[in-house]
Structures are given as C-alpha cells and as structure tokens.
Amino acid sequence: MSDILASVRSGFDALDLDPGLRAVAESNLERWLTEPAFAAYVPALEDLVEREQFAELFDAFWQVLPFGTGGRRGPVGVGPNRFNPWTLGTSVQGHAELLRETHPGEDVSVVVAFDVREFQDRRGIFGTSRSNPLLGLTSRELARQAACVYVANGVKVSMPDPDGDMFLATPELSLTIRRLGAHGGLNVSASHNHPDDNGGKVYNHHGGQDVPPHDEILARRVESMQAPRTVPWDEALAEGRVEFLDPADRSHYLAVVRRLALAPECRAGPIVFTNLHGVGLGSVLPVLEDEGFDVHLVPSQAALDGGFPGVAHLAPNPEVPTCYGPGEAVADACGADLILATDPDADRIGAEVRDAEGRWHFLPGNELLCLALRFVLSRRRDTARLPADAYVLTTIVTSRLLGTIARSYGCTVIDDLCVGFKYMADVVARLETSGSWRHLRAQPASLVFAGEEAHGLMLTPAIREKDAAAAALVLAELHAVCRAEGRTLLDELDAIHARFGYVANRLVNTVMTGSAGRQRMTAIQQSLRRDPPVEVDGRRVVALHDLADTAGWRGPLLSSTDFANRNVLVFEFGGGRRLVVRPSGTEPKNKLYVEVPAATPVEDLSADELAAQRERCDAEADALGRAFQRLMLARVGLDLPDFAQAVSALVPLDRRLEFARRDVPVLEQRARQGEDLGPWVRQVFGDVDERGLFAPGVGAWLASAGLPAPVEQAVRVAFQLPASAGD
Secondary structure, eight states: OHHHHHHHHHHHHTSOOOHHHHHHHHHHHHHHHHSGGGGGGHHHHHHHHHTTOHHHHHHHHSSOOOOOSSEEEEEBOSSTTSBSHHHHHHHHHHHHHHHHHHSTTSOOEEEEEEOSBBOOOTTOOSOSSSOOTTTTOBHHHHHHHHHHHHHHTTOEEEEEOTTSSOOOOHHHHHHHHHHHTOSEEEEEOOTTSOTTEEEEEEEETTSSOOOTTHHHHHHHHHHTOOSOOOOOHHHHHHTTOEEEEOHHHHHHHHHHHHTTOSOTTOOOSEEEEEOTTSGGGGTHHHHHHHTTOEEEEOHHHHSOOBTOTTSGGGOOOTTSGGGGHHHHHHHHHHTOSEEEEEOTTSOOEEEEEEOTTSOEEEEOHHHHHHHHHHHHHHHHHHTTOOOTTOEEEEETTSOTHHHHHHHHTTOEEEEEEOSSHHHHHHHHHHHHHHSEETTEEOOGGGEEEEEETTTEEEOOTTSOSOOHHHHHHHHHHHHHHHHHTTOOHHHHHHHHHHHHOOEEEEEEEEEOOHHHHHHHHHHHHHHHHHSOOSEETTEEOOEEEETTOTTSTTOSOOSHHHHHHHOOEEEEEETTEEEEEEEOSSSSEEEEEEEEEOSSOOTTOOHHHHHHHHHHHHHHHHHHHHHHHHHHHHTTTOOOOHHHHTSOTTSOHHHHHHIIIIIHHHHHHHHHTTOOHHHHHHHHHOSHHHHHHHHHHHHHHHHHHOOOHHHHHHHHHHTTOOOOTTO
C-alpha cells in the first residue's frame, strides 16, 4: 500500500490543492486502502491510481459526503465523498440510534423505499481491468443493506420486497409512514439526478423531513458514525423484523389521491404519460387509468430501467424539455394534446401541451403551478369545498403570481418559506400541534395547495411531500375541461395572465462540481453579501434581503443546517423585479431565480397586448439572468462569454469554460481551413446526444462570429444546426 500512497501523493503534487484538504484526502484514502471493512474497494482504487485519476481520487476523499437536505446524495463511487454502502450505512446507523434514543421503550419502526437506479458507470470513472463491487449496484440492493442495519439496531422495517417488482413513489412513502404509524422512513433514490448518482433521504414520523434545528441533531449524529452495525439479510428475515408491503397496501395511497379529483365528469381525449423509466408507472399511471383517462405510455421510456436509456442527455428530469421528444411522437400518433412526465421517484411533474397550430410547448414549473392552483381554487369554490380558513404555501423562489392568485380567492398565503417541501410539511405539523404558524390560523386539513417552482405540488396534508400523481390528476382534469370548452392549457394560461398580470420567471443553473465548485459557490455568496452590486444590467438594486440575517424576522440562526437553508440572497430592482441567488442543497449547482412582472395587471388584456407584455418581460428576465450570472462569476475571477452561457445548463461550468477558451477557437481554425469537422467534433463533443448540449452555444457563437457562409454552414452541419436565415 505504501507504493500506492506514494503514487497518490506524487499525483496530488501536480494538482493545485488546499494543503488542509489534501491532508484530509490522504488520511481518508489511507484508511480505505488499509482497513478490512474497505478491502473490496482496493482493486478499484488501484485502478484509479494506475490510470492517474488523481483529481477523481482527491474529490472522492477530501471530505465525507455531507448529510444535506435530510440525507446524502451524490455520485456513486469509492470513497467517503461518494455514495456507496458505507455512506448509506453510516447514515442509517445514525438514524437508527437517534430513533431508539428518542423513543425509549417503544418498538421503533421505519418504512424503507427505493427506486430503479443501477450504477453502470456512465461517466466512465472506473476502468474495466479490476473488480469493482459498485458496478451493477441497485437502489433495491442498497435498501436491503439499509434494512439490515436498521434490524441490527433493533428497528423494525416495512418495505417492498427487494426481490419483487413493487416500488414506492416518494409521496407514497410519506403516506405509508403515517398510515403505519412508523417512527420514520428512508428513501434510497437520487430523484432526477444523473443515473450514476444515488442517495438516501430520511423522513420523520410526520411523513416529512426534520427542519432546523432538529435536522442538525441527526446530521451531527450521522457524521460521527465510523461504521454501521449490520446483520445478514437472511437473519433479518428470520427474526421477523422485516415486513414486506404488497400491492394491497398501495390501494390506500391511490384512494387518497383519487379523492382529490375535482372534475370527474370530464375525461375526454387521449393523454401521453412517460415515467422516464421510473416508479411513476405504479403510482401516476393507475391513478389516471382508474379515473378513466385514456393514457398512452411512451414505449422507449416505460421500462423500469435505472440506466434511463430512453432519456436524452441522461437527465431523467421532467424539468428538462429534451425529455419529451419520444412522447411527442407518441402524442402525434394517438392525437393527444398533453404529455405528462414524472421523475424516477415520481414526486415531480412536468408537461408539454400542443397549441392550436399543432406546435408543442414546454410548461415551466411556475406556469404549471399557476394552472393547477387556479383550477383547484375555482373548482373547490364552485363546489363549496373551499374552507373558510383555506391556506396556500409556496417558497421564496417560487413565482409571486401564485400568491396573487390565491389571495384573490380569499386564501391565507405563506409565500416566503425556505426551499424544500420539508418546510411546507412543517407548517402543517405545527398547525396540528398548536393551530397556528406565524400569522396563519387554520386547521391542517384546510391546506388547499402547496407548491414550489421545481415542478412540485402537494394537495393534501395526508401526504407531506410533493406528489406527481396528484399533480398529474389535476392537470389531466384541467386539460379535459379546457378541451371540452374548445380551449387548451395555453389558453387557460393566457386567461390567468390577462386577469392577474404576466410574470416572467427564469431559472439560471450553474453546475459547479467538486471541492473547487463548492469553494466557488461559497466565495460567491460571501462576496455578494460583503459587497452587493448596486446595479445589474442597468437596473438599480433597491433592496437586498439576506435570509441568513439574524436581525430579520426569521431571527437567530438555529443551527448550521439552518444557515445552509437560509443561505439565500434576494435582490429587488423595483417594480416587482427581483433576483434570488442560492447554492442548491442537493446538487452541485448555483441557482438564480429571476422574476420580472408586467408593470400593472390589466383586466381583460387583449391577445396582442398580452403578447407584447410577455415578449418584453421575457427579454428583460433573460437579460437580467445573463448579466447577474456574468457578475456572479466575475466575483470568483471567471468570465463566461454570452455564447457559452447558451450551452445547456446540464454542462458543468468548467466544461463550459473549456468550450469557450479551447474548443471554439480550435473549431473556428479547423472550419476556416476547410477540414472535415466530423471526426474532431465527435472526438471532442461525443455522440449526437452529448453534442446537442453544446449546439445552442455553437449557434450563439455563429450569430456573431462573422464566418464566411460556406465555413458557417460546415459548422452547422457538424452540430446538426439549422441553416442560417441567409442561406
């Protein structure tokens, strides 16, 4: 092992590393190379060293994977900063110990769920010459290992049979915890992340997740764990401490969701549904079919496959428009005007709708929420099902248009919650125990809507999570009602904007990976706090709200987890314009949320006036987002040209910078020299799927590059871009 460690140290010498973090990485690496518990990983580590993958080794060992927003999530791999049986096992060990301590004398129980993921090393981190126990590792096998840890610590487990074909969607897990009276739960899933990722998300007895300061207690306990206690699977079964759920248990969840139906008389017209290879096949699909909808699946995306082979760019996320291509073909064949999509754990919903001219339109999360909210409120009001103390919950980053709509129906609105449904679930739990939360006085059951811009909504306090099945039912019903009236969802959206005023909302993601990415995000927030900009894109900043400000109404910080969730800055620009910046709690992303409303809502706005309003607000929101991203990156010494900003947000920042600094100059040189670009483009940008991520950036560069027409056309062909307008 000394030779391997010497090679690692030599490799680290060539990297620009923080000395303290390097020392941690080397110490952790030595432990994984020498302790018997990690012996199975040694061949894979030797392979990484032999192939000189020192940057990967450093990133995998410089820290222990943080216990973030209710759990751990990240790339599957070898090392403490990767998701693997050790990082999951220590999470479960800490959770089990805490449950036993906080419920002394009780027969403690949890519900364990899992999704379809299977680690296939699609990122190509590992070689093929050495054994690797992670290859082929599935969420169901990780859930089995988690159950063994729970049982070893005296905790009873209810779960789907890992050898069966049943899965629990995330909202179904929430309901099952409450129905069984369990003390908590665990979901082995990485939601909508890359297929090489996985995670473990911990739930409390309410079916939600702990909020500060309680989540800090669990996080610190988990981080102190060195090794999990476990028993063999056969022994866990023999002890009778693992109980398998069966399809009959699912009937409770399906019944709860179906009771949310608001327009049972409207079911006409086909709908296309894609589960993006995830567990929505067992939750969303039966709800829609049992409610009488004519549902058509997308065959290429229907199989329960953790590699997500039918999804473009390996992004099984209904927030990403490229997911919908195969669904459009199915819809064209069956005459459907609506496509619904869910992520692998079936808590997020996404949709595309066809307009009167037959063109497909992707509906961003805020627009989906506005459509669903107006429909729920109007239907419940018209059927005398809108409580006098009805309330609506949204987050600080969600469009303020939701609050405007909800207040017009007499609802009490809380629209400044921190990001995450755990905060919405906590409001409901507080109402259960005290009957109030801040200025809200309501019965818990009077919740009519909770939603956040990341394509999530909650329609009943019985389920303390975002729920794609409930969302799909509401959108399908609204679509059917509009269809019966000769309208589309786009027409309904226009009606909402004409009544309440148009609001442009934009999300600008900047993926920043590894320790360098984390340091950049930290430095950006610190810089913006210390020296906030006075203007952005020519617009003066009129106010700055720091959610971590202890002098504000949110009060003192309750814990380090509280700071992580309140690490949010809100810049106001006047006229309702604002920009919110925060680092993601579950992904290596810096997020900008831009909002530009029309100056004044105008009752019965004409179609032309609305179109002009939309065009102006959209352009302003786009420009403000681009300008702030440039300003933000400049704070850490980086310059991302406009054309590189056009590259898909799925591409990490370092790769986008490389695209601007290295690839584009070489591309231009080769194109001007008349070379066949095909081989080089395939080598640098990969297959057609990967190339598509960079194509918008290439198109933006061509718009200002001033290349001769034949040269420009050669580039367009290589990236499968349409011909320029002048051709």
